[in-house]
Amino acid sequence: MRKVLIVLSIAVLLMTVAIAAGTIKIGVAFPMTGNIAAFGEMTLQGVKIAQTLYPDVLGKKIELVVADNRSDKTEAANVVSRLIDYNHVAAIIGEIASSHSLAGGAIAEQKHIPMLSPASTNPLVTQGKHYIFRACFIDPFQGHVAAVFAYKNLKARTAVVFTDVVQDYSVGLSNFFIKDFVAKGGKVFREFYQSGDQDFSAQLTDALAKSPDVLYVPGYYPEIALMARQARQLGYTGPILAGDGAEAPQLIKIGGSAVNGVYYTSHFNASHPFTSVGKQFVAKYESIYKASPSALAALGFDSYLLLRDAIKRANSVDPAKIAEALRNTKNFEGATGYITIDKYGNTIKSAVVNEVKNGKFTYVTTINP
Amino acid sequence: MKRISVRTNFILTTIFVIGSGFFLLFADNTFGDYWSRIITLIAIYAIMAVSYTLVNGVTGIFSLGHAGFIAVGAYTAALLTLPIQQKAMSFFIEPLIWPLNSIQIGFLPATIIGGIVAAFFAFIVGYPSLRLTGDYFAIATLAFGEIIRIVIQNSYSITNGALGLKGIPPYTTVWWSWGWLLVTIIVIGSLKFSSYGRALRALSEDTVAARAMGINVFKHQLTAFVVSGFFAGIGGALYAHWLTTIDPRPTSLGIMLTFYVLIMIVLGGLGSISGAVLGAIFFAIAAQWLRIVESPMNFFGITIPGIPGMSMLIFATVFILIMLFWRRGVMGKKELSWQYLYNLFLKKVGDQD
Incomplete structure (x- = not known):
């Protein structure tokens, strides 16, 4: 009986079938469990909404490979390595916490695979790296x-x-x-x-x-x-x-x-999106999740769009070309505003100031770079 | 019962080490970079586990400060190998103090210095706290481990504080880590089976009886603690150059790391060196391999979406099962020696022990 059980469970694990060919694979390295799982969850919602709205590029479907870094630095490095060597992704969206992006970014840089962080605001993350980018402004x-x-x-x-x-x-x-x-x-x-x-x-x-x-x-x-x-x-x-x-x-x-x-x-205020893409994002998000989107969801949404746009302009899934295209992003219309990426991989865009008023996050003003 | 002679033992061990070397060479070249990284991590974990089991298993004193020594080794070695330019860039809140800001040395001396500094810290921590026993000692070492971490967190001009270090050169390869693991096993193994190690095992069973036999308990425990600290520092140095960035968070070089290593040695069997290595192998491989259950699965035509966190659930279940059925860990206090294997597989029924 025990042997049967063991054989069965091994068979189940081996039966995992890689889904579909002819897709463009994008890795998503987020904390889905552990102490900052909430951040990963919110950002992934944004990424998924972007995928629903824009499912393909260059005539191929985009396939997201989500990998959980367990809110752990060692695992943050391991998942990036795994996404690149095991899943063979063309580019990676991730990670959230700056310390995780530093650990994972070192691997992506070494492997020459572009990695776009939705929310790591620490300046060290992109410093001296050619394949690491971010969708948010820096500290x-x-x-x-x-x-x-x-x-x-x-x-x-x-x-x-x-x-x-x-x-x-x-x-x-x-x-x-x-x-x-x-x-x-x-x-x-x-x-x-x-x-x-x-x-x-x-x-x-x-x-x-x-x-x-x-x-x-x-x-x-x-x-x-x-x-x-x-x-x-x-x-x-x-x-x-x-x-x-x-x-x-x-x-x-x-x-x-x-x-x-x-x-x-x-980065964003859901009641006050500046762009038409932002309005589209808020409408779609509210229709699916019945709540107004957080800034992290908007950044996840933008990360996906930035990457898709870069693949489109590069007209190729060659990682070096995608990285080059990302670096030449100019005035891209995202949900969080018009985004320009400079030669260091950092994003230049405006910031919003919100205020808590009667228990609501209310928009106050926008400050441009 | 048939005993395997010293000569046969030596020849078999040499063949095994060389065979492992060839296997590593093969694995490093064919399994891809991802598995190379995991294989390297296994050896790093194993070094931490073997050094930990010398204190917690062989000597039988329960220390919870291991991650503190790992952190000391990691920071010392990383500060010595970081390129000078990188130091200037990373330390933007307070500049790094002289002379650390103007030296850069090779990986091997940096690792050894990391080990020595960690051993020194182990001495400072061990000297006062080894006068305590049992739970009190565990609490004292836990506190010292945290103190080390908090000092690192607040010394901006030495460790860059909460910002951590980044851009550490990725020197740790399969060869460095497994080479150091071999050194660790040889040193701690010969320590365990020397007269000194027998004294340690005696006092782990009964301190009073050991003292009555003329064993200087404090001196023996302190030496074990310092040797353990040295190899913890080596493990930390290799870890820093594997991860390329370190910071003093509780989840990276803090109490969580101590618990991980504790899980490895308890799984493998407290006091067993080969058990510690097995525990490290299991811990590192299972964590990666179980990721399969988190990806979407096609199961008899039904697609099951991946559930994040599923692997940790299975991981925990396996731990519980092991603890239920092998209460003393996979190896207990035994070592995976040729004699052990011989007895396990080739011993005829009716042979006497």
């Missing part, structure tokens, strides 16, 4: 946008910056903001915390003693929500500014009315 630009918005729109002169010392994203963004804000003539004080902290009263009391015009918290949503609550309890009524890590429905769930007046820089 220096996001920091710049936040500084401009704080100085011009919020008329802030004194800012307290809260840095999450565990997150490279937060450390980088804080530094870029401070550089720009100080250059404009603002004054900056710093406070530190780390992911998982629950109590910020010590840092907040210290910060509020400096009577700041704005609190800049470039971290992730759980801490931002808690910090907003505690700041309001301590009597702070001014604006709180954050980065794109703030955008998640949980921000409002945890923060309640305290997060009203939280501004954050982002």
Whole structure:
């Protein structure tokens, strides 16, 4: 009996049949399980919507090969290697977290397979690489946008910056903001915390003693929500500014009315798409998922379209030609705006600033590069 | 019962090592880069597991700080081999301190220095905490492992803090990793079967009895801890040059890594070197091979969409089954020796042990 079971289970595993020939394979390396699975899930929704709307290129169907990196750095490198050597993909969409993109990007670069990250904003990801690209803006630009918005729109002169010392994203963004804000003539004080902290009263009391015009918290949503609550309890009524890590429905769930007046820089606002492609994306997304799309979904959507456009212009599935075409992307109309990719593989496009108003993410303004 | 002579044993082992070498050469050239990477990873995991089993299995003290020493080795070696230009680019928050910012040395010396620095840290951690026993020792080492990680996370001018290091040259090949694994097995194996190793095994069974026999418990445990730290550092150095980027997150060089290695040695059998290697092989291969169940399947004409996370479910089930049916791991405390294989397959019924 046991032998029969073993033989059966092996037979099942071996029966996996590779589906179809004559397709163009694109690998998708996302965290589908593990601690940042939610990010992978949201981005994949966007990629799938793009595939439903534009299923083919060069007369062939595009086949997505989804590989889960388990939110783990070692696996992030392994899946890229697997997609290239085992699945023979022409290009890869991935990965989400910057640290994963660094690990996977090293392999793609070595193998000369173009890899397009939807959401890794750390400047190191594309630095010195010829085959790595991204669909989002980079942290220096996001920091710049936040500084401009704080100085011009919020008329802030004194800012307290809260840095999450565990997150490279937060450390980088804080530094870029401070550089720009100080250059404009603002004054900056710093406070530190780390992911998982629950109590910020010590840092907040210290910060509020400096009577700041704005609190800049470039971290992730759980801490931002808690910090907003505690700041309001301590009597702070001014604006709180954050980065794109703030955008998640949980921000409002945890923060309640305290997060009203939280501004954050982002890639996209579903109620305010700039382009006709963006409108098409929002309509399709809402009809399928019965909810409004997140910025990550929009970035996933754009990644697919950018890659498809590059394959079309290259008129070939040769990875080197796709990479060359990606690098020459000019004013491409995506859901998150008009996208230009520079020679370093970074994206130049405008950023939006959203505000939490009555429990909704509301569009405030657009800041162009 | 028939004993295999020392000479036969030596000849068989040599043939086995050379045979494995040819197999690796064959595998490296024919299975493609993806499997080459996994084969390299197996050896790296095995080095971490064998060094861990010296402390947790052979010596019988339960340490949870292994990832800390791996991290020290990884960072030390990576900082020594990173190209100077790459260092200048990566350290954009605070520049790297002198003299690290102006040196770049070869892979072999960097790996050895990584091991030595890790061994030094093992000494510093082991010296105070080995005065504790049992659970208290486990908690102390867990804390020290975390302290190492948090120091790395906050020393921006040495380790680049939370940003981590990137662009580490991909030096680790199948040959480097398996070569170092051979060295690790030879050193820890001969340690285990020397008089020194017998003393370790004695005190793992009963510390009081061992002390009564005149064994200096503290000195023996500390030496085992430092040797284990050295090879953990070597494993870390190879890992850094395999992954090409490292950072101090709990999920990359933190407590999760300790648990992975712990799973390997418990699966293989606590205290068995060959068990640790088997555990590492199983852990690395199963994680990749089981990806098949996550891809869409065509099953008797019905297409089943891939379910992410399915492989981890099967993985966990296999662990539970192994722990149910082989409570002491696949190998127990035994070693996979020629004698063991002989007894297993060729022993005639009625032979006496």
